[in-house]
Amino acid sequence: MSEESPVAARRTVSASDVARAAGVSMQTVSRVVRDLDNVQPATRDRVREAMTSLGYRPNRAARALRSGRFRTIGVIMFTLSSYGNMRTLDAIAEAASALDHTVTLLPVHQRTRGGVSTAFTRLSEQAVDGIVIVIEANLDETEIDLPTDVPIVVLDSSRASERPVVDTDQAQGARLATQHLLDLGHETVWHAAGPDSSFSARRRQESWRATLEAAGRPVPPVFEGDWTTSSGYRIGLEIVNRPEITAVFAANDQTALGILRACHEFGRRVPEDLSVVGFDDMPESDSFWPPLTTVHQSFDDVGRLSIEILMAEIAGSKGAASTIVPTRLVVRDSTAAPRA
Amino acid sequence: MSEESPVAARRTVSASDVARAAGVSMQTVSRVVRDLDNVQPATRDRVREAMTSLGYRPNRAARALRSGRFRTIGVIMFTLSSYGNMRTLDAIAEAASALDHTVTLLPVHQRTRGGVSTAFTRLSEQAVDGIVIVIEANLDETEIDLPTDVPIVVLDSSRASERPVVDTDQAQGARLATQHLLDLGHETVWHAAGPDSSFSARRRQESWRATLEAAGRPVPPVFEGDWTTSSGYRIGLEIVNRPEITAVFAANDQTALGILRACHEFGRRVPEDLSVVGFDDMPESDSFWPPLTTVHQSFDDVGRLSIEILMAEIAGSKGAASTIVPTRLVVRDSTAAPRA
DNA sequence: TCGACCGATGTTTACGTCAACATCTCGGAG
DNA sequence: CTCCGAGATGTTGACGTAAACATCGGTCGA
Numbered sequence: 001m002s003e004e005s006p007v008a009a010r011r012t013v014s015a016s017d018v019a020r021a022a023g024v025s026m027q028t029v030s031r032v033v034r035d036l037d038n039v040q041p042a043t044r045d046r047v048r049e050a051m052t053s054l055g056y057r058p059n060r061a062a063r064a065l066r067s068g069r070f071r072t073i074g075v076i077m078f079t080l081s082s083y084g085n086m087r088t089l090d091a092i093a094e095a096a097s098a099l100d101h102t103v104t105l106l107p108v109h110q111r112t113r114g115g116v117s118t119a120f121t122r123l124s125e126q127a128v129d130g131i132v133i134v135i136e137a138n139l140d141e142t143e144i145d146l147p148t149d150v151p152i153v154v155l156d157s158s159r160a161s162e163r164p165v166v167d168t169d170q171a172q173g174a175r176l177a178t179q180h181l182l183d184l185g186h187e188t189v190w191h192a193a194g195p196d197s198s199f200s201a202r203r204r205q206e207s208w209r210a211t212l213e214a215a216g217r218p219v220p221p222v223f224e225g226d227w228t229t230s231s232g233y234r235i236g237l238e239i240v241n242r243p244e245i246t247a248v249f250a251a252n253d254q255t256a257l258g259i260l261r262a263c264h265e266f267g268r269r270v271p272e273d274l275s276v277v278g279f280d281d282m283p284e285s286d287s288f289w290p291p292l293t294t295v296h297q298s299f300d301d302v303g304r305l306s307i308e309i310l311m312a313e314i315a316g317s318k319g320a321a322s323t324i325v326p327t328r329l330v331v332r333d334s335t336a337a338p339r340a
Numbered sequence: 341m342s343e344e345s346p347v348a349a350r351r352t353v354s355a356s357d358v359a360r361a362a363g364v365s366m367q368t369v370s371r372v373v374r375d376l377d378n379v380q381p382a383t384r385d386r387v388r389e390a391m392t393s394l395g396y397r398p399n400r401a402a403r404a405l406r407s408g409r410f411r412t413i414g415v416i417m418f419t420l421s422s423y424g425n426m427r428t429l430d431a432i433a434e435a436a437s438a439l440d441h442t443v444t445l446l447p448v449h450q451r452t453r454g455g456v457s458t459a460f461t462r463l464s465e466q467a468v469d470g471i472v473i474v475i476e477a478n479l480d481e482t483e484i485d486l487p488t489d490v491p492i493v494v495l496d497s498s499r500a501s502e503r504p505v506v507d508t509d510q511a512q513g514a515r516l517a518t519q520h521l522l523d524l525g526h527e528t529v530w531h532a533a534g535p536d537s538s539f540s541a542r543r544r545q546e547s548w549r550a551t552l553e554a555a556g557r558p559v560p561p562v563f564e565g566d567w568t569t570s571s572g573y574r575i576g577l578e579i580v581n582r583p584e585i586t587a588v589f590a591a592n593d594q595t596a597l598g599i600l601r602a603c604h605e606f607g608r609r610v611p612e613d614l615s616v617v618g619f620d621d622m623p624e625s626d627s628f629w630p631p632l633t634t635v636h637q638s639f640d641d642v643g644r645l646s647i648e649i650l651m652a653e654i655a656g657s658k659g660a661a662s663t664i665v666p667t668r669l670v671v672r673d674s675t676a677a678p679r680a
Numbered sequence: 681t682c683g684a685c686c687g688a689t690g691t692t693t694a695c696g697t698c699a700a701c702a703t704c705t706c707g708g709a710g
Numbered sequence: 711c712t713c714c715g716a717g718a719t720g721t722t723g724a725c726g727t728a729a730a731c732a733t734c735g736g737t738c739g740a
Binding site for chain 1: 401402419429443445488573604
Binding site: 373 | 695696697698699
């Protein structure tokens with residue numbers, strides 16, 4: 001009945017306003033906000049009431065300043081425009097949110113130097129408690145001016161990193177794909193690779209090669225791609241002219257899709273004349289034509305684990321272990337035994 | 341030569357540490373940091389040197405507390421797992437970054453009440469200067485406890501909102517698609533709709549209907565979908581049994597892809613027996629089989645404009661105008677004249 | 681009955697920065 | 711030679727919160 005007038009917007013309601021309204025001290029308000037200690041239920045209710053009627057919202061900046069904690073995780077990625085990155089970010093955001101943390105996107109500026117485009121970022125202000133680096137590049141980490149005192153978890157990195165690494169088990173996935181094709185009876189398996197700048201792509205390629213070698217099969221030259229459907233299409237155009245190729249392992253589903261397109265255009269039948277395996281298991285992959293056999297990776301697990309490890313580091317645990325998330329092969333209709 | 345020892349990590353370097361090292365006052369450090377005023381070049385250099393050698397980073401919380409500005413934009417979205425949302429977020433992040441702002445993902449918690457799942461979010465703490473709502477739901481805005489004093493821009497909203505709205509011109513896009521099919525000589529066009537909870541989906545449907553009516557064509561019943569390939573596949577299964585259907589406008593590319601799959605499985609030829617148009621123009625769409633005719637929407641423009649408008653609001657301009665971004669039709673191989 | 685102890689609440693102070701104001705230096709005009 | 715002003719730099723005091731410490735009743739056992 002008192003503060004009804006919605007006249008001029010007061011600036012901001014602070015804890016002391018609430019305290020005055022509830023007839024308690026600021027400190028008690030703080031305790032109620034943080035669900036702390038024993039505050040007498042009656043007092044608590046009185047404070048709560050005052051908070052809602054005044055529309056009080058704790059000032060996060062002040063809180064962070066005082067406590068030194070931002071309850072915020074920073075994420076560094078080059079681009080959101082890839083299926084994997086997006087899914088990973090989604091999972092990270094969800095996991096962080098469950099722990100009552102917020103996710104902020106830390107900008108990465110591209111820089112061209114000596115012909116190579118590298119990333120250069122100056123995280124000039126510390127406003128995060130931890131950082132997840134989801135970056136895909138031949139990136140010298142020194143190019144990113146990272147805070148020294150903030151825990152960091154890295155995805156898609158060389159294992160050489162001293163930081164904790166969380167990643168899909170690229171090697172296992174590529175082996176699954178390659179072995180599947182060999183098991184079907186193909187003499188060997190060709191590979192439509194991802195960009196050399198990606199650690200994931202490199203590991204998939206290495207594992208494909210190792211699997212062939214372990215089976216004593218010839219290792220054909222690699223088709224170089226860059227994750228895109230158009231690079232897959234270009235590779236597909238080469239493949240359709242070479243009847244001796246009966247099986248291809250594509251570095252990701254988009255590349256596989258591009259190959260499928262070339263096959264359609266030139267009448268190369270899949271899987272009768274050519275078996276194709278992808279990697280990622282995008283939601284669309286089961287509707288490609290034919291539905292794509294592919295390696296499913298669990299982006300959700302990767303995102304969730306990276307937050308778990310990061311939070312442990314933030315909480316002070318030293319030397320958190322790196323973690324590898326297994327994949328599984330999803331067999332659909334793009335693979336078959338070679339024609340006799 | 342002096343501070344070489346990397347012994348124990350000091351806590352944080354503050355402006356006063358820098359001031360001491362450079363032999364100036366904190367205020368001068370602050371001036372240098374903000375590139376302000378006239379600071380004697382010699383002094384400026386001295387301070388800069390001290391900053392780098394000490395590894396000084398301004399404390400963003402303190403800065404925000406003092407200035408009341410966070411240099412941060414909050415983004416509210418249900419899920420990142422849709423092509424459009426992801427692209428929009430990417431564009432928003434880029435635009436914000438160009439203006440030296442950071443983007444944070446504000447979590448939205450799902451809540452089920454009375455059988456309907458609604459969003460409930462308590463943005464309990466204000467830590468953003470403005471908010472972009474990219475939400476797709478029959479959402480009573482009161483369900484989200486938004487700060488009252490923060491500028492907001494809405495995407496994918498009913499036009500009824502009093503807030504500034506930025507969106508793709510859904511109506512124009514749907515008209516383009518429908519008219520294209522009519523122009524090819526189809527008697528009428530069927531529609532594989534998106535979920536009713538999406539304003540975009542509803543507007544595409546309305547415009548499809550209006551276009552048919554304006555052309556004096558019969559308006560067939562709507563196939564109800566939910567953006568996914570599997571709903572498109574389900575719709576496709578119905579279509580393949582009905583030879584009288586010669587043209588379909590799908591609410592998005594995924595739905596179209598599902599329809600294509602059903603056509604392949606049951607030998608309904610596209611575009612000879614059925615013309616299909618999508619909406620979005622995903623990067624994969626030109627590699628579908630056949631390459632998909634679709635409506636291209638410019639997510640980049642939507643993201644960029646939303647930030648422009650939001651920033652203007654933050655800067656104090658009242659009543660920012662809503663904006664509609666045009667689409668364009670991309671004709672590929674999934675559409676043709678009906679067979680005579 | 682009294683003192684110790686415990687739970688509930690209040691008081692003080694510092695977190696790091698920036699705005700406002702104060703001061704200081706130096707050159708040039710009168 | 712003095713005074714004034716402009717530019718350079720320093721000092722003080724919030725911003726809103728939470729940690730540390732202080733205080734104040736009341737309960738319970740000896």
